[in-house]
Amino acid sequence: MSRYTFEPMPSTLENELIEIYEREVEKLIESESRYQSDLGAAEVSTVVQAFRFMLENGPDKVTVQMLYDMINDSSGD
């Protein structure tokens, strides 16, 4: 854990960060064969959504179980 207290990120930077993240995730799914075979656009969307949810609410408010349910439910669709 960082010794610095958590500070909410300014929303413009946050949006920029989410864009970067989405771009990186898309690049990964296109380049990595292990993701290509089993994951699709729906999973990418869920992962980015989970990332955004974590950034907006902060890790302290989002439990691992919430995160797991969010991604697992999407994987079952």
Place this chain on the structure above:
Amino acid sequence: MRLERIILKSFGCFDRRDFDLSDGVNLIFGPNFSGKSTLVNAIFFTLTGKPIVPKVGLPAMAQSGAASGTAGLIFHNGEQNYQLFRSTQGEVQLRLKEEQGDKWRVLFTGKRSADEDLRKKFHFSYHQLAAATFLREGEIFEFLARQPADRRDVLHALLGIDRLMDVRQRFIDGRRIAKREEKRIQDHQRSMRVTTVKNHREEIERVEAELKHLESQYESLSDSGTETGDTALIAELRQAHERFQKEIDGLIQERASTLRGFTDVNHLRTSIKEIEAATASAGGLDKQRDKLIQGVGSLNSQVQTLTAECETLRQLIDSDHGHCPTCHQPVQQKVIAGILKEKESARATSQKELDAQQKALDEQTANINALRGLRQRHQLMQGKVEQLEQIEKRLTKLQREFDGVASRLGALQPPPAPQTGVRSDAAADPVQVAEQRRQLKYRIDSLRRRLVGLNKEEAVLAHKLQELQRTQGQADQILRTRLSFELACEGIDKTIASLQHTILQPAEKEIQRWLERMDLTRFSQIDLKSQHLLPSLNVEGVERNLLLLSGSEKMMLYLCFKAALSEALGALGFFVFDDPTLHLDPDRRGAMIDFIQQLAEEHQVIVTSNDPEVRAGLPDAHLIETVPENGSS
């Protein structure tokens, strides 16, 4: 964001003061202890809620003797004017100037919770202000003294990487759950592995075919059965008939054995009556024998006594002296001879009587023994009679049942077969048909039970297969979940790398641009990443970092670094430098003044100094003069 006024109340060395600020350069000028750094601290504190110098408590920022101090800013952001106040007790209030008139509307008042709204509203963070917007006195030396890990933490905080690391950790935890779940499902799948599905299906088909065949046979046997169609009953009755016959034969044999020596039971009963009569008439035999025994005993004593007396008398007669050997009296021979004769006569009579009595006793004893034998025989015969009566009863009952079976059998027996024509085997022998049918029925029942068992097992297998398919679905889902978590984690790693690249690379270029504007072209190839924000650069072909430069070069490069970093992170529109020319030689001081003026072309710059050359070098700056104790502008 453009700062317009600093408002202080009981803050630092100030009682109640307002300081107007303008665009471009604002020079806070005054001697030591006049409150220049307090103004820098007031701006920082108002925006972040923290003192610019670490480890200083909030109450310490209030004016000496005051319970609380307040610092405030009026600033312009976007198209709006705001007032932001913060007390050393941690209270925050943000006001917005109404479009009509001079009224201020309170947007929020609070403590810690207000900071989040504040930061989100104006898009700045503590680390951004501390690292890129403000220069506090002595900061460069602290920066250079930082350990790489500390600088990395600063970099992470500045770029929001620490937050990304926290998010990444959550994704790692999620992946751990997914892995655990994946293992659980795999174990479950292994436990349900089915290998004999095909064999069961084939076995069921085989049994069904055989069953069909046997049922067909059974039906055909039923069609070719007796007229009454009850051959099975006939067979059963015959079996009962045979059983009864055997039992009857056994009883007759037992009866013959019991009657051995007698013609029939009546003969036996007659004999019993005779024995009873004989024993009844011999009732006094025991008493008679007792009397005879007494008589024999008495006579025997009498004979012995007489024999002894005769012997004594003979001895007297045979005596030579003619005297009694006992009393020595003279003995009269003739008298004694007479007595002897009488005695011998009496003895002979008694002996005869004894013999007669003895004979009678022997006869009586024999009679008594014979009577005992008769009584035993009587008991035996009596038992036989009872036994025979039982046998007769059972025989009668068996005979009745036997007759009944025989009668039913007679009624069920098929009519005599025609003498001509061909008969099937079954028609020829209904019992054999019944036996065949019974065997077929047994086989059919057995196969049916086997089929039920196989179908049950098949149902279980089908359920298992269904469960396997369902579990496979779960396994596919959990695989996607785990891969999603791995993608999420790897995405964050890539994002961190990208973020560093996205922010640090433009910052490096921006530093290079500033250095060129300041004619410091001997520095090239700036690198902020390899040493975690500590600028590393190529100085005339030699790799060096900020630590190895001269004091003035350090400060110049450090301010360029701040300006570049601020630009890369999203410039706030203002800079606050506390005495940036400290320790600079005149040439470097001039370069620094140039730098400030160039920076002020695009941003508002607030600078403190007590150096008259700086004041002279910034003639167009908005001047804020401070004096010790009662500061004034």
